[in-house]
Amino acid sequence: MPLRYLSEDPQRDPSSFRHDEGKAMIWSRNAPRLLLAIISFPLIALGLSPRRNPERDQKRAQSLSAFNQIVLVLESPRCVNCHTNLDAPLQGDDGLLHDMNVKRGIDGRGTPAMRCTNCHQLSNSDIDHGPPGVSDWRLPPASERMAWKGVSVGNVCRGLKDPSQNRNRNLNDLLQHVTNDPIVLWGWAPGSGRTPPPLSHADFVLQFRLWIETSAACPD
Numbered sequence: 271m272p273l274r275y276l277s278e279d280p281q282r283d284p285s286s287f288r289h290d291e292g293k294a295m296i297w298s299r300n301a302p303r304l305l306l307a308i309i310s311f312p313l314i315a316l317g318l319s320p321r322r323n324p325e326r327d328q329k330r331a332q333s334l335s336a337f338n339q340i341v342l343v344l345e346s347p348r349c350v351n352c353h354t355n356l357d358a359p360l361q362g363d364d365g366l367l368h369d370m371n372v373k374r375g376i377d378g379r380g381t382p383a384m385r386c387t388n389c390h391q392l393s394n395s396d397i398d399h400g401p402p403g404v405s406d407w408r409l410p411p412a413s414e415r416m417a418w419k420g421v422s423v424g425n426v427c428r429g430l431k432d433p434s435q436n437r438n439r440n441l442n443d444l445l446q447h448v449t450n451d452p453i454v455l456w457g458w459a460p461g462s463g464r465t466p467p468p469l470s471h472a473d474f475v476l477q478f479r480l481w482i483e484t485s486a487a488c489p490d
Protein backbone atom coordinates (compact mmCIF):
# COMPACT_ATOMS: atom_id res chain seq x y z
CA MET A 271 0.00 0.00 0.00
CA PRO A 272 2.51 2.73 0.95
CA LEU A 273 4.00 2.40 -2.54
CA ARG A 274 0.91 3.97 -4.05
CA TYR A 275 1.42 7.05 -1.94
CA LEU A 276 5.14 7.19 -2.60
CA SER A 277 4.47 7.32 -6.31
CA GLU A 278 2.36 10.44 -5.80
CA ASP A 279 5.42 12.37 -4.67
CA PRO A 280 8.38 11.30 -6.76
CA GLN A 281 10.66 13.91 -5.07
CA ARG A 282 10.34 12.32 -1.72
CA ASP A 283 12.98 9.98 -0.42
CA PRO A 284 11.33 6.63 0.28
CA SER A 285 13.50 6.13 3.37
CA SER A 286 11.90 9.21 5.00
CA PHE A 287 8.54 7.37 5.40
CA ARG A 288 7.55 6.15 8.82
CA HIS A 289 6.15 2.67 8.65
CA ASP A 290 2.68 3.76 9.83
CA GLU A 291 2.34 6.80 7.61
CA GLY A 292 0.59 4.94 4.76
CA LYS A 293 -2.05 3.64 7.13
CA ALA A 294 -2.70 7.13 8.45
CA MET A 295 -3.20 8.42 4.93
CA ILE A 296 -5.68 5.69 4.14
CA TRP A 297 -7.61 6.58 7.27
CA SER A 298 -7.68 10.30 6.65
CA ARG A 299 -8.87 9.75 3.08
CA ASN A 300 -11.57 7.25 3.90
CA ALA A 301 -12.79 8.53 7.25
CA PRO A 302 -15.46 10.90 5.81
CA ARG A 303 -16.87 8.15 3.61
CA LEU A 304 -16.85 5.66 6.47
CA LEU A 305 -18.60 8.16 8.73
CA LEU A 306 -21.24 8.80 6.09
CA ALA A 307 -21.87 5.08 5.72
CA ILE A 308 -22.25 4.64 9.49
CA ILE A 309 -24.65 7.55 9.78
CA SER A 310 -26.74 6.72 6.74
CA PHE A 311 -27.16 3.01 7.34
CA PRO A 312 -29.92 3.32 9.99
CA LEU A 313 -31.52 6.17 8.04
CA ILE A 314 -31.68 4.07 4.90
CA ALA A 315 -32.93 1.10 6.89
CA LEU A 316 -35.68 3.24 8.46
CA GLY A 317 -36.60 5.31 5.45
CA LEU A 318 -36.43 2.89 2.57
CA SER A 319 -37.23 -0.56 3.82
CA PRO A 320 -41.01 0.03 4.31
CA ARG A 321 -41.22 0.96 0.65
CA ARG A 322 -39.49 -2.26 -0.29
CA ASN A 323 -42.39 -4.42 0.84
CA PRO A 324 -44.29 -5.31 -2.33
CA GLU A 325 -46.83 -7.46 -0.50
CA ARG A 326 -47.82 -4.60 1.76
CA ASP A 327 -47.90 -2.13 -1.14
CA GLN A 328 -50.19 -4.43 -3.07
CA LYS A 329 -52.52 -4.83 -0.09
CA ARG A 330 -52.73 -1.09 0.36
CA ALA A 331 -53.48 -0.57 -3.33
CA GLN A 332 -56.29 -3.16 -3.16
CA SER A 333 -57.66 -1.53 -0.03
CA LEU A 334 -57.66 1.94 -1.57
CA SER A 335 -59.36 0.69 -4.70
CA ALA A 336 -62.08 -0.97 -2.57
CA PHE A 337 -62.54 2.29 -0.66
CA ASN A 338 -62.95 4.20 -3.92
CA GLN A 339 -65.97 1.96 -4.62
CA ILE A 340 -67.32 2.28 -1.07
CA VAL A 341 -67.21 6.06 -1.19
CA LEU A 342 -69.40 6.13 -4.32
CA VAL A 343 -72.17 4.75 -2.10
CA LEU A 344 -71.40 6.84 1.00
CA GLU A 345 -71.50 10.05 -1.04
CA SER A 346 -74.73 9.18 -2.85
CA PRO A 347 -77.87 11.21 -1.98
CA ARG A 348 -79.46 8.26 -0.12
CA CYS A 349 -76.66 8.41 2.45
CA VAL A 350 -75.51 12.05 2.58
CA ASN A 351 -79.06 13.37 3.06
CA CYS A 352 -78.58 12.17 6.66
CA HIS A 353 -74.76 12.10 6.80
CA THR A 354 -74.41 15.88 6.73
CA ASN A 355 -72.76 18.47 8.96
CA LEU A 356 -75.81 20.74 8.93
CA ASP A 357 -78.35 21.00 11.74
CA ALA A 358 -81.07 19.58 9.51
CA PRO A 359 -81.54 16.63 7.14
CA LEU A 360 -81.53 17.08 3.35
CA GLN A 361 -84.02 15.60 0.91
CA GLY A 362 -84.31 14.32 -2.64
CA ASP A 363 -81.67 13.48 -5.25
CA ASP A 364 -80.54 17.14 -5.27
CA GLY A 365 -80.02 17.23 -1.50
CA LEU A 366 -82.17 20.29 -0.79
CA LEU A 367 -82.73 21.34 2.80
CA HIS A 368 -85.57 19.32 4.41
CA ASP A 369 -89.00 21.06 4.13
CA MET A 370 -90.93 22.36 7.15
CA ASN A 371 -87.92 23.59 9.06
CA VAL A 372 -87.15 20.15 10.47
CA LYS A 373 -84.08 20.22 12.78
CA ARG A 374 -81.62 17.56 13.96
CA GLY A 375 -82.04 18.17 17.71
CA ILE A 376 -79.48 16.86 20.21
CA ASP A 377 -80.13 13.13 19.78
CA GLY A 378 -80.74 13.36 16.00
CA ARG A 379 -84.44 12.54 16.38
CA GLY A 380 -85.69 16.12 15.97
CA THR A 381 -86.89 18.85 18.31
CA PRO A 382 -89.44 18.01 21.04
CA ALA A 383 -92.31 19.37 18.91
CA MET A 384 -91.13 17.86 15.60
CA ARG A 385 -89.85 14.36 16.06
CA CYS A 386 -88.77 12.51 12.91
CA THR A 387 -91.11 9.63 13.70
CA ASN A 388 -94.14 11.98 13.76
CA CYS A 389 -93.96 11.68 9.97
CA HIS A 390 -91.46 8.90 9.20
CA GLN A 391 -93.22 5.59 9.89
CA LEU A 392 -92.00 1.98 9.88
CA SER A 393 -92.15 1.78 6.08
CA ASN A 394 -92.17 4.11 3.07
CA SER A 395 -95.33 6.10 2.46
CA ASP A 396 -97.12 5.03 -0.75
CA ILE A 397 -97.89 8.62 -1.69
CA ASP A 398 -95.52 10.43 -4.07
CA HIS A 399 -93.32 12.72 -1.97
CA GLY A 400 -94.68 11.08 1.15
CA PRO A 401 -92.17 10.44 3.95
CA PRO A 402 -89.92 7.40 3.53
CA GLY A 403 -89.56 5.18 6.59
CA VAL A 404 -87.97 2.39 8.62
CA SER A 405 -87.97 1.98 12.39
CA ASP A 406 -86.22 4.73 14.39
CA TRP A 407 -85.67 7.08 11.42
CA ARG A 408 -83.21 9.71 12.61
CA LEU A 409 -79.97 11.63 12.00
CA PRO A 410 -76.71 10.85 13.82
CA PRO A 411 -76.55 12.82 17.10
CA ALA A 412 -75.26 16.40 17.15
CA SER A 413 -72.10 15.31 18.99
CA GLU A 414 -71.10 12.71 16.33
CA ARG A 415 -72.47 13.82 12.99
CA MET A 416 -70.67 11.25 10.82
CA ALA A 417 -70.78 13.80 8.00
CA TRP A 418 -69.62 12.77 4.53
CA LYS A 419 -71.01 15.58 2.38
CA GLY A 420 -68.37 18.09 1.26
CA VAL A 421 -65.68 16.10 3.12
CA SER A 422 -62.53 14.86 1.32
CA VAL A 423 -62.40 11.12 0.59
CA GLY A 424 -59.44 10.69 2.97
CA ASN A 425 -61.34 12.37 5.81
CA VAL A 426 -64.53 10.39 5.13
CA CYS A 427 -62.38 7.28 5.49
CA ARG A 428 -60.59 8.37 8.66
CA GLY A 429 -63.82 9.64 10.25
CA LEU A 430 -65.56 6.34 9.50
CA LYS A 431 -62.88 4.42 11.42
CA ASP A 432 -62.41 6.88 14.29
CA PRO A 433 -64.12 5.49 17.45
CA SER A 434 -64.43 9.03 18.84
CA GLN A 435 -66.54 9.99 15.81
CA ASN A 436 -68.52 6.81 15.12
CA ARG A 437 -69.95 5.91 18.53
CA ASN A 438 -67.15 3.55 19.34
CA ARG A 439 -67.50 1.15 16.43
CA ASN A 440 -64.60 -1.10 15.42
CA LEU A 441 -64.13 -2.35 11.85
CA ASN A 442 -66.26 -5.43 12.45
CA ASP A 443 -69.07 -3.32 13.94
CA LEU A 444 -68.94 -1.18 10.81
CA LEU A 445 -69.18 -4.23 8.58
CA GLN A 446 -72.20 -5.46 10.58
CA HIS A 447 -73.78 -2.02 10.33
CA VAL A 448 -73.49 -1.73 6.55
CA THR A 449 -74.65 -5.35 6.15
CA ASN A 450 -77.72 -5.32 8.41
CA ASP A 451 -78.76 -1.87 9.57
CA PRO A 452 -82.37 -1.17 8.49
CA ILE A 453 -81.63 2.45 7.54
CA VAL A 454 -78.67 1.39 5.36
CA LEU A 455 -80.81 -1.28 3.67
CA TRP A 456 -83.53 1.33 3.09
CA GLY A 457 -81.07 3.08 0.71
CA TRP A 458 -81.72 0.28 -1.81
CA ALA A 459 -85.52 0.46 -1.40
CA PRO A 460 -86.03 4.21 -0.96
CA GLY A 461 -89.49 4.58 -2.53
CA SER A 462 -90.46 6.09 -5.86
CA GLY A 463 -88.66 9.17 -7.14
CA ARG A 464 -85.41 8.41 -5.25
CA THR A 465 -82.36 6.88 -6.96
CA PRO A 466 -80.62 3.98 -5.15
CA PRO A 467 -76.80 4.14 -4.69
CA PRO A 468 -74.62 3.29 -7.74
CA LEU A 469 -73.46 -0.16 -6.48
CA SER A 470 -75.78 -3.01 -5.50
CA HIS A 471 -75.97 -3.64 -1.75
CA ALA A 472 -74.19 -6.99 -2.22
CA ASP A 473 -71.30 -5.33 -4.11
CA PHE A 474 -71.09 -2.60 -1.50
CA VAL A 475 -70.77 -5.15 1.32
CA LEU A 476 -68.24 -7.14 -0.72
CA GLN A 477 -66.05 -4.06 -1.24
CA PHE A 478 -66.42 -3.16 2.44
CA ARG A 479 -65.23 -6.60 3.48
CA LEU A 480 -62.35 -6.47 1.00
CA TRP A 481 -61.34 -3.02 2.26
CA ILE A 482 -61.15 -4.33 5.84
CA GLU A 483 -59.34 -7.57 4.92
CA THR A 484 -56.68 -5.61 3.02
CA SER A 485 -55.90 -3.30 6.01
CA ALA A 486 -58.70 -0.69 5.76
CA ALA A 487 -56.32 1.83 4.22
CA CYS A 488 -57.34 5.47 3.80
CA PRO A 489 -56.31 7.79 0.93
CA ASP A 490 -53.96 10.63 2.05
Ligand code: HEC
Binds near residue numbers: 348
Ligand atom coordinates in the same frame (compact mmCIF):
# COMPACT_ATOMS: atom_id res chain seq x y z
C1 HEC B 1 -82.36 8.55 7.90
C2 HEC B 1 -81.00 8.91 8.10
C3 HEC B 1 -79.88 8.01 7.59
C4 HEC B 1 -79.68 7.58 6.31
C5 HEC B 1 -80.58 7.82 5.11
C6 HEC B 1 -78.44 6.86 6.31
N1 HEC B 1 -77.90 6.82 7.57
FE1 HEC B 1 -76.15 5.94 8.13
N2 HEC B 1 -76.46 6.49 10.03
C7 HEC B 1 -77.59 7.13 10.50
C8 HEC B 1 -77.52 7.22 11.95
C9 HEC B 1 -78.59 7.80 12.85
C10 HEC B 1 -76.29 6.62 12.34
C11 HEC B 1 -75.75 6.48 13.75
C12 HEC B 1 -76.40 5.33 14.41
C13 HEC B 1 -75.94 5.24 15.85
O1 HEC B 1 -74.74 5.19 16.09
O2 HEC B 1 -76.81 5.20 16.71
C14 HEC B 1 -75.65 6.18 11.10
C15 HEC B 1 -74.42 5.55 11.07
C16 HEC B 1 -73.86 5.00 9.93
C17 HEC B 1 -72.58 4.34 9.87
C18 HEC B 1 -71.56 4.21 11.00
C19 HEC B 1 -70.93 5.55 11.10
C20 HEC B 1 -69.44 5.74 11.01
O3 HEC B 1 -69.04 6.92 10.79
O4 HEC B 1 -68.65 4.84 11.17
C21 HEC B 1 -72.41 3.91 8.61
C22 HEC B 1 -71.22 3.17 8.04
C23 HEC B 1 -73.60 4.28 7.87
N3 HEC B 1 -74.45 4.96 8.70
C24 HEC B 1 -73.81 3.97 6.54
C25 HEC B 1 -74.86 4.48 5.79
C26 HEC B 1 -75.02 4.25 4.37
C27 HEC B 1 -74.07 3.42 3.52
C28 HEC B 1 -76.15 4.90 3.98
C29 HEC B 1 -76.73 4.98 2.61
C30 HEC B 1 -76.99 3.74 1.90
C31 HEC B 1 -76.71 5.53 5.18
N4 HEC B 1 -75.91 5.26 6.24
C32 HEC B 1 -77.88 6.27 5.18
C33 HEC B 1 -78.62 7.65 9.75
C34 HEC B 1 -78.77 7.50 8.39
Ligand code: HEC
Binds near residue numbers: 352460
Ligand atom coordinates in the same frame (compact mmCIF):
# COMPACT_ATOMS: atom_id res chain seq x y z
C1 HEC C 1 -93.63 17.03 9.32
C2 HEC C 1 -93.24 15.76 8.76
C3 HEC C 1 -91.76 15.40 8.78
C4 HEC C 1 -90.90 15.44 9.85
C5 HEC C 1 -91.18 15.90 11.28
C6 HEC C 1 -89.65 14.95 9.37
N1 HEC C 1 -89.73 14.63 8.04
FE1 HEC C 1 -88.26 13.92 6.86
N2 HEC C 1 -89.48 13.94 5.25
C7 HEC C 1 -90.82 14.25 5.29
C8 HEC C 1 -91.40 14.11 3.95
C9 HEC C 1 -92.82 14.35 3.54
C10 HEC C 1 -90.31 13.70 3.11
C11 HEC C 1 -90.36 13.41 1.63
C12 HEC C 1 -90.02 14.65 0.84
C13 HEC C 1 -90.04 14.36 -0.67
O1 HEC C 1 -89.81 13.21 -1.06
O2 HEC C 1 -90.23 15.30 -1.43
C14 HEC C 1 -89.16 13.62 3.98
C15 HEC C 1 -87.89 13.29 3.51
C16 HEC C 1 -86.81 13.10 4.33
C17 HEC C 1 -85.50 12.70 3.86
C18 HEC C 1 -85.10 12.52 2.42
C19 HEC C 1 -84.90 11.12 1.99
C20 HEC C 1 -84.18 11.10 0.66
O3 HEC C 1 -83.17 10.38 0.57
O4 HEC C 1 -84.58 11.80 -0.28
C21 HEC C 1 -84.70 12.59 4.96
C22 HEC C 1 -83.24 12.22 4.97
C23 HEC C 1 -85.49 12.92 6.10
N3 HEC C 1 -86.76 13.23 5.69
C24 HEC C 1 -85.02 12.92 7.38
C25 HEC C 1 -85.75 13.37 8.45
C26 HEC C 1 -85.23 13.41 9.80
C27 HEC C 1 -83.88 12.92 10.20
C28 HEC C 1 -86.20 13.96 10.57
C29 HEC C 1 -86.10 14.31 12.04
C30 HEC C 1 -84.93 15.09 12.44
C31 HEC C 1 -87.32 14.26 9.72
N4 HEC C 1 -87.01 13.89 8.43
C32 HEC C 1 -88.52 14.83 10.14
C33 HEC C 1 -91.54 14.65 6.40
C34 HEC C 1 -91.00 14.87 7.66
